[in-house]
Amino acid sequence: MPIEVLTDEPVDVGLIQSFIQELPEKALRFGVRVLLALLVFVIGAQLIKLVCKILKKSMQRGNADVGVIQFLGSFVRITLYVLLVFFIASGFGLDAASVVALLGSAGVAIGLAIQGSLSNFAGGVLILLLKPFKVGDYIIAGNGNEGTVMEIQIFYTKLTTADNRLVVIPNGDLSNSSMVNASAMPTRRIDISVGISYEADIRKARNVLTGLLDKDEKVLQDMDKKVFVDSLGDSAVMLVVRCHTASEDFWETKWRLTENIKYALDEADISIPYNQLDVHVKEPGKVSGA
Numbered sequence: 001m002p003i004e005v006l007t008d009e010p011v012d013v014g015l016i017q018s019f020i021q022e023l024p025e026k027a028l029r030f031g032v033r034v035l036l037a038l039l040v041f042v043i044g045a046q047l048i049k050l051v052c053k054i055l056k057k058s059m060q061r062g063n064a065d066v067g068v069i070q071f072l073g074s075f076v077r078i079t080l081y082v083l084l085v086f087f088i089a090s091g092f093g094l095d096a097a098s099v100v101a102l103l104g105s106a107g108v109a110i111g112l113a114i115q116g117s118l119s120n121f122a123g124g125v126l127i128l129l130l131k132p133f134k135v136g137d138y139i140i141a142g143n144g145n146e147g148t149v150m151e152i153q154i155f156y157t158k159l160t161t162a163d164n165r166l167v168v169i170p171n172g173d174l175s176n177s178s179m180v181n182a183s184a185m186p187t188r189r190i191d192i193s194v195g196i197s198y199e200a201d202i203r204k205a206r207n208v209l210t211g212l213l214d215k216d217e218k219v220l221q222d223m224d225k226k227v228f229v230d231s232l233g234d235s236a237v238m239l240v241v242r243c244h245t246a247s248e249d250f251w252e253t254k255w256r257l258t259e260n261i262k263y264a265l266d267e268a269d270i271s272i273p274y275n276q277l278d279v280h281v282k283e284p285g286k287v288s289g290a
Contacts, residue, residue, distance in 0.1 A: 037088045044084040052077050066135040067152035068128050074154035120155040123171030127152060132174075133181045141169055142177030187220060188250045190243050194261055195236030197273045202229065202237060208268045212260055213243050218253040220244045236273050 052073050059069045133139050133149055139159070140146040145167045147159030157174055159167040182188070196205050209227040213219050225243040232238070241261060245253040265272060 040088055041084065044087070045081075048077060048080045048084065051080065065128075065131070067131075067149075070135070070151050071124055071128055071154060078154065117155055119172035119176075120170045123173070123175035124152065124154055124157075126175045127157070127171060132179060133184070137181055137183040140180040140182065141174060142179055143169070143173065145169060182250075183247050186247060187223065187244050188247050190241075190245060190250065190254050190257065192241040192254065192258055192261065193230065193238055194241065194265070195233060195238050195272055196265070197271045198237060200237070200270045202239075204268065205239060205265065205270050208264050208270065209239070209241050209261060212257070212264050213241065216243075216253070216257065216260075218245050218249045218256075220246070235275050 055076060056069055056073055059072070127133070135149050135152060137149050138147070139149060145159065147161040147165075147167050149157060150160050150166075151158040152171075156168050156170055159169065161167060194209075196202070206227045210225075213225045213227075214221070219225060220243070223244040227239055227241050230238045230240040241257065243257075262272070
């Protein structure tokens with residue numbers, strides 16, 4: 001059974017035909033505008049790279065901190081890309097004033113949505129102003145991550161660990177939690193614990209280890225260095241070998257001293273005992289027969 005469609009408005013066949021006839025021309029014009037937009041974006045991206053490069057070189061000539069250069073470079077690059085996108089969008093008839101008004105009215109919602117990013121941005125600004133660390137420092141963050149600072153960007157700070165892994169930490173976390181900067185001071189103290197047997201001569205062991213410190217070229221001789229009894233352990237007398245070295249030589253010096261301490265004590269016939277446990281077995285009493 002045929003279905004009849006009843007309508008009071010007549011169909012304008014001429015309008016449909018006109019639309020179909022103009023469709024290829026409109027599609028061509030739209031395609032040209034898209035190509036022009038892509039061309040403008042490519043040219044704009046190259047100009048942005050050039051501006052960032054000029055800014056970086058200018059700041060380097062001014063002896064600016066590496067972290068400041070990286071942070072401002074990220075900020076300027078992102079800002080210029082946002083302006084480029086608005087410029088291209090205006091070419092498609094987008095009213096910039098309307099967009100600004102819309103963003104203003106939706107400011108609260110946008111602020112809640114990006115509050116984490118804003119916190120990271122503010123944290124990056126605080127890091128640059130207060131300078132708790134700089135690029136090249138070895139830091140230990142409050143969340144347990146540690147490594148050498150490679151980049152301080154607008155939202156994140158990048159670290160490389162000792163085993164060459166990349167750690168990315170939000171700036172907000174670094175600025176709002178405790179942090180240890182192991183490179184802030186020019187020198188660091190080395191403490192190495194070593195146990196000697198109770199039968200060993202403590203004075204002889206102290207003289208041997210003190211002589212070892214006097215001979216090491218990386219140990220700072222003008223700073224406090226000593227060997228002292230720290231505690232009386234279950235199986236050994238615990239000595240502490242203490243000295244200072246430059247921050248950049250800390251690990252190499254500590255590893256070398258730890259190895260040389262073993263060699264020096266062996267040559268002096270001073271033993272480093274293993275953990276010992278004395279067990280006394282009580283002989284059971286004799287049971288007399290009935």
